[in-house]
Amino acid sequence: MRIAVIGAGYVGLVAAACLSRSGHEVVCIEKDEGKLAELQDGRLPFYEAGLAEIFTAGVGKGSLHFSSEVAACLDAEVVMIAVGTPARPDGRIDLSQIYGAVSRIVEQARFPQLIVMKSTVPPGFGENLKARLLSRAGVPLTYLANPEFLREGSAVRDWYYPDRIVIGGDQELAVAKLARLYADIDAPVVTMDVGSAEMVKYAANAFLATKISFINEIANLCELVGADILPVARAVGMDRRIGGEFLQAGLGYGGSCFPKDTCGLDFVSTCNGYAFNLLKAVIEVNNRQRVLALRKLRGMLGTLHDKTVCVLGLAFKPGTDDIRESPALDIINLLLDEGVKIRVYDPLAMKNAQRLLPPEVYSASGTMAALEGCHALLVATAWPEFTGLDWTAVKELMRPPRLVLDGRNCLPAEEIIKNGLVYQGVGRPAKPENQPGNIILPKSDRTPFRCQVTRC
Structure with missing residues (x-):
C-alpha cells in the first residue's frame, strides 16, 4: 500500500x-x-x-x-x-x-x-x-x-x-x-468502536503507572518497618495474577507517555464529572518520589549547600536518549535549590540534557570523571555500565562520607559496602554498620514501630 x-x-x-x-x-x-x-x-x-x-x-x-x-x-x-x-x-x-x-x-x-x-x-x-x-x-x-x-x-x-x-x-x-x-x-x-480503542491506550498506561506507584508506596513502607523491597517485589510478582513487570521500586516513572497520559485521563475524568481518586494518588506518589530522594540525601549528608553530588543517568530510562519528564532532572533542580554542586553523566542523553540543565551543572565526559570529588552519588537511570563499576576506584575518587544512593535498586549493595562506601537504596533497610558516624537519619530510616494485629 x-x-x-x-x-x-x-x-x-x-x-x-x-x-x-x-x-x-x-x-x-x-x-x-x-x-x-x-x-x-x-x-x-x-x-x-x-x-x-x-x-x-x-x-x-x-x-x-x-x-x-x-x-x-x-x-x-x-x-x-x-x-x-x-x-x-x-x-x-x-x-x-x-x-x-x-x-x-x-x-x-x-x-x-x-x-x-x-x-x-x-x-x-x-x-x-x-x-x-x-x-x-x-x-x-x-x-x-x-x-x-x-x-x-x-x-x-x-x-x-x-x-x-x-x-x-x-x-x-x-x-x-x-x-x-x-x-x-x-x-x-x-x-x-473508536472511543473504546482510545480508552485502551489511556487505561493501559494508567494501570502500569499504578503498578509503579504502588510498589513505590510498598517500598516506602518497607523502610519504616525494616523490610526489603527486593524480595518483597520478587515474591509478589511471582503471582500470575499480578506479574513481575513494573514492580521495580525507585524514583518513579517519567518519559513522554505515563506522566502525560495519567494527567490527561485525570483531566478527562474531571471534565466528565468523575473524581478518579486512585489515579490522583498515583500521580501524587510519583511526584513525591523525587522529593524523597532529596530527603534521603539530606538525611545522610546533613547540610547540603557545601556538598557535591554526582548524578549518573539523565534519560528517563535506559536504552533511550529521551529526557522528557526525567526524574533525574527534577531531582537536580531540587538539589540546586539547596546549593548543591552537581556533576552529571549519561551514556546517550548528555546532548539533550545540556539544553535544559543550568550552566553551573558540570557535564562530565564519562562515569569516573563525573564521580571525582563528590560526597554522594545518585544513580537515577539503571544503565548497565553503572552496575559494574570498580567500586574500589569509585571510593578513591569520592570524598567522605562516600554515599551511594541507588535510585533504581540496580547496584550491588554488598559489594559497595564491602569497599567502604555507604549504600542506600529505595525501600531497603539501612544497615547500622553501613552508616557514617555523624549523620541525622530521616524519619523513614529510624527504628520502626511494629504494630501487633490480634484480630481481623
Whole structure:
C-alpha cells in the first residue's frame, strides 16, 4: 500500500521505517526543518535500538521518503497521524498539531483515504474530529483509532512482537484494510468502536503507572518497618495474577507517555464529572518520589549547600536518549535549590540534557570523571555500565562520607559496602554498620514501630 505517516517522532518514524520494511511505499511528513534535514541526509534525529538498520534499508531501496508538505500524502491510501500531543500545565492534552494536520488533509484530499490515529488522544476525540473536520471533506475520509504500545528503547521489537493490535472503527471494510497492514505480524487483532480503542491506550498506561506507584508506596513502607523491597517485589510478582513487570521500586516513572497520559485521563475524568481518586494518588506518589530522594540525601549528608553530588543517568530510562519528564532532572533542580554542586553523566542523553540543565551543572565526559570529588552519588537511570563499576576506584575518587544512593535498586549493595562506601537504596533497610558516624537519619530510616494485629 501507499502510506503516509505525519510526524517523525519516536512513534511516527518507527512506524514509517517498519512499514517500509514490510514492503509498503511510505512517505513521512515532518515539519521541523532541522529534523527533516537530518532524515533526508540519512541520519536519525534520536536513538532507538534497531531502528538505524531498518531506516537505512528503507531509504536505500527507495521505499521510505521524507517531506515537509502534507500534500505529499495526498496519494496515500492510508494516512497515519503520529504528531505530538504534549500536556498543558492544567493537565489538558494539546491537540493543536492533530487539528492542523487533519485540516490540511481535509482541504486538499482528492480521493477516499483512511485516517489512522496513532497519536494518543483522549477518549471521545475521534468522534469529535469526525464531526468537526472530516465531515467537511469533499471525499470520504474514514477515521480509525489504532493506538500504539511502543516502549522507547524497544520500540522496534514492540512493533514486530506486540501483545495485541487494537483497531477502533465503525466501518468493517476499513478496519479489515488497516488490519492487512500488519499481515506480517503474528499478534491478535482486537477490534472495537473508536472511543473504546482510545480508552485502551489511556487505561493501559494508567494501570502500569499504578503498578509503579504502588510498589513505590510498598517500598516506602518497607523502610519504616525494616523490610526489603527486593524480595518483597520478587515474591509478589511471582503471582500470575499480578506479574513481575513494573514492580521495580525507585524514583518513579517519567518519559513522554505515563506522566502525560495519567494527567490527561485525570483531566478527562474531571471534565466528565468523575473524581478518579486512585489515579490522583498515583500521580501524587510519583511526584513525591523525587522529593524523597532529596530527603534521603539530606538525611545522610546533613547540610547540603557545601556538598557535591554526582548524578549518573539523565534519560528517563535506559536504552533511550529521551529526557522528557526525567526524574533525574527534577531531582537536580531540587538539589540546586539547596546549593548543591552537581556533576552529571549519561551514556546517550548528555546532548539533550545540556539544553535544559543550568550552566553551573558540570557535564562530565564519562562515569569516573563525573564521580571525582563528590560526597554522594545518585544513580537515577539503571544503565548497565553503572552496575559494574570498580567500586574500589569509585571510593578513591569520592570524598567522605562516600554515599551511594541507588535510585533504581540496580547496584550491588554488598559489594559497595564491602569497599567502604555507604549504600542506600529505595525501600531497603539501612544497615547500622553501613552508616557514617555523624549523620541525622530521616524519619523513614529510624527504628520502626511494629504494630501487633490480634484480630481481623
